[in-house]
Amino acid sequence: MTQPVSNDGPLNGRMPGGDGQPLGMVIEGSVTDGVEVRLDSGASVERVKVGTFVTIQGAENRFFGVVTNVGLGSTDPRLKYTPLPDNDSFVTRVLQGTVAFGTVSVLPQLTMPEVFGSAEPPAAAKSIPSHFSRVSAASQRDVELVFGSEEDGNFWIGNPLDMETKLCLDLNELVKRSIGVFGKSGTGKTFLTRLLLVGILQDGQASSLIFDMHSEYGWQGQDTDRGISVKGLKQLFGSKVSTFTLDEENSRRRGATPDETVRLGYNHIEPEDVELLRETLNLSQVAASAAFNLRERFGEDEWLKEFLAVGRQGSLIELAGVLEVNAGALRALYNRLGRLTRYKFLVEYTRDDASARIIEHLERGQHVVLEFGRYGDDLSAYILVSNLLTRRIHQKYVEAKESAMGGGGREPRPLIIVIEEAHKFLNSAVASQTIFGTIARELRKYNVTLMVIDQRPSGIEDEVMSQVGTRFCCLLDNERDVDAVLSGTPGSRQLRAVLARLEAKQQALVFGHALPLPVVVRTREYGVELYDSLGRQGNGTQSGVTAVEQLERELNELF
Numbered sequence: 001m002t003q004p005v006s007n008d009g010p011l012n013g014r015m016p017g018g019d020g021q022p023l024g025m026v027i028e029g030s031v032t033d034g035v036e037v038r039l040d041s042g043a044s045v046e047r048v049k050v051g052t053f054v055t056i057q058g059a060e061n062r063f064f065g066v067v068t069n070v071g072l073g074s075t076d077p078r079l080k081y082t083p084l085p086d087n088d089s090f091v092t093r094v095l096q097g098t099v100a101f102g103t104v105s106v107l108p109q110l111t112m113p114e115v116f117g118s119a120e121p122p123a124a125a126k127s128i129p130s131h132f133s134r135v136s137a138a139s140q141r142d143v144e145l146v147f148g149s150e151e152d153g154n155f156w157i158g159n160p161l162d163m164e165t166k167l168c169l170d171l172n173e174l175v176k177r178s179i180g181v182f183g184k185s186g187t188g189k190t191f192l193t194r195l196l197l198v199g200i201l202q203d204g205q206a207s208s209l210i211f212d213m214h215s216e217y218g219w220q221g222q223d224t225d226r227g228i229s230v231k232g233l234k235q236l237f238g239s240k241v242s243t244f245t246l247d248e249e250n251s252r253r254r255g256a257t258p259d260e261t262v263r264l265g266y267n268h269i270e271p272e273d274v275e276l277l278r279e280t281l282n283l284s285q286v287a288a289s290a291a292f293n294l295r296e297r298f299g300e301d302e303w304l305k306e307f308l309a310v311g312r313q314g315s316l317i318e319l320a321g322v323l324e325v326n327a328g329a330l331r332a333l334y335n336r337l338g339r340l341t342r343y344k345f346l347v348e349y350t351r352d353d354a355s356a357r358i359i360e361h362l363e364r365g366q367h368v369v370l371e372f373g374r375y376g377d378d379l380s381a382y383i384l385v386s387n388l389l390t391r392r393i394h395q396k397y398v399e400a401k402e403s404a405m406g407g408g409g410r411e412p413r414p415l416i417i418v419i420e421e422a423h424k425f426l427n428s429a430v431a432s433q434t435i436f437g438t439i440a441r442e443l444r445k446y447n448v449t450l451m452v453i454d455q456r457p458s459g460i461e462d463e464v465m466s467q468v469g470t471r472f473c474c475l476l477d478n479e480r481d482v483d484a485v486l487s488g489t490p491g492s493r494q495l496r497a498v499l500a501r502l503e504a505k506q507q508a509l510v511f512g513h514a515l516p517l518p519v520v521v522r523t524r525e526y527g528v529e530l531y532d533s534l535g536r537q538g539n540g541t542q543s544g545v546t547a548v549e550q551l552e553r554e555l556n557e558l559f
Helices: 089-095 140-147 189-203 233-240 248-253 271-276 285-298 303-312 316-323 327-340 354-363 373-377 379-405 435-442 462-466 479-486 492-500 528-537 547-558
Strands: 022-030 034-039 053-057 062-074 100-111 134-137 155-160 167-169 178-182 207-212 220-223 228-231 241-245 367-371 415-420 448-454 468-473 507-512 519-523
Touching: 022 100, 034 062, 053 100, 053 140, 062 492, 140 167, 155 189, 178 189, 178 479, 189 207, 189 220, 189 233, 189 367, 189 415, 189 448, 189 519, 189 528, 207 354, 207 379, 233 241, 233 367, 233 528, 241 248, 241 354, 248 373, 271 285, 271 379, 285 303, 285 316, 285 327, 303 316, 303 327, 316 327, 327 379, 354 367, 354 379, 367 379, 373 379, 379 415, 379 435, 379 448, 415 435, 435 448, 435 462, 462 468, 462 479, 479 492, 492 507
Parallel strands: 178 448, 178 468, 207 367, 207 415, 241 367, 415 448
Antiparallel strands: 022 034, 022 134, 034 100, 053 062, 053 134, 062 100, 155 167, 155 519, 220 228, 468 507, 507 519
């Protein structure tokens, strides 16, 4: 192993973390808090970053861990109160690494196999290395041993800090439970989500239904930092992706040709949908509950149409007397629901079942993107449509799963439903009432899971958050949000320090079922390199887009 050089330059001309360079030795620690490492005189404390992978060679085991803190120490307490003159470089060099030294805190996560190449996988660390155990930056081989490689069928999500090694996710584990993508606004949640969806499409084990609030996932999206457009899933995967839209005019204006246009009837809206919109529409509990009385009065399919008609006729007071509800609450309900009539995708009655059409595409192994167009900025429209369609789709999946269990058919294809502004569906006030709360708790019981995207994870109910299997956390600066994301996670105190030091762009702390241990990842670029890799896998076309499909698309865009 190469010896480190002086503090004046990088180790071996590289940053720590590339080739297993020695860093220091263990001087103290515990299973709860991790171990403290004193850096060698030749290892610069400025070059070791929080989140860097290290290996520790103990007397009996070799450990794999992550740096959670970096500090400074000294053997002489007088150094703190009588510092040296800053112009005495000779004395500084003499004392550096002896009287004054750098320290790093390491959380050992795994014990490595004794023999490289062994079929025995790394195991969770249940002890710590002994005093004076040598600590080195993890090598590329160590990272591949722990996280696997693309050759093993895993998906390359990015690179560890200060390493060019490809860090991979186990997609089989990723889709088994719900997924969370969290981070404050502007940290790249959309790009990270799009990258994860690319991996899921490549893997082919599950379909996805994406409620695309701002039309970022279908045909193309925007990179506002670079001022350019990026390809959406439809451009990259062609016929594997079907685009639905609530706003056909908006889609065509953006140069996209949707596969289906969604129309919903008043007969599709149920009181449960109104209950979910209570906070968004600023309705009282009494007003929202009146919708159930209206259904009893006018019937399941006609209640909203008849209620709006009575309101237009000025007969709400009489109706309130008949229903035995507060007249003011009924008036408030009428005024709020009247706002929904301005949505052009809502009509008084339709036999067209949008959820059935979506299921047809999903059963063919396709992925569906529902674009909201101009309605994306209207949270009421987003909550109404996504909840309404998901309830019907979930019910069909429940029926199909139960039928398969009884020998009456095959199991439905696994489905991942992607929702943005997730706290609006999953907060403690409504999570027990929404279909999304039900899905989160079912743990894929009926082959349906969620991918939730949110900048306010503290708004998501604790029980629901505990069911999120793999979490991708970009920078968060709110203490409550940090607490929510890390709740129930071993080593959360140390991970808090790691999360607080993420860069604002293109970095995320990832932990959960798809990874053997928490890791800070520098996510790969979503751009030309990714497009090219998909094209190579598609034998000269972009991930399965045939020449005929490409020609048809170009003709549609032209005319």
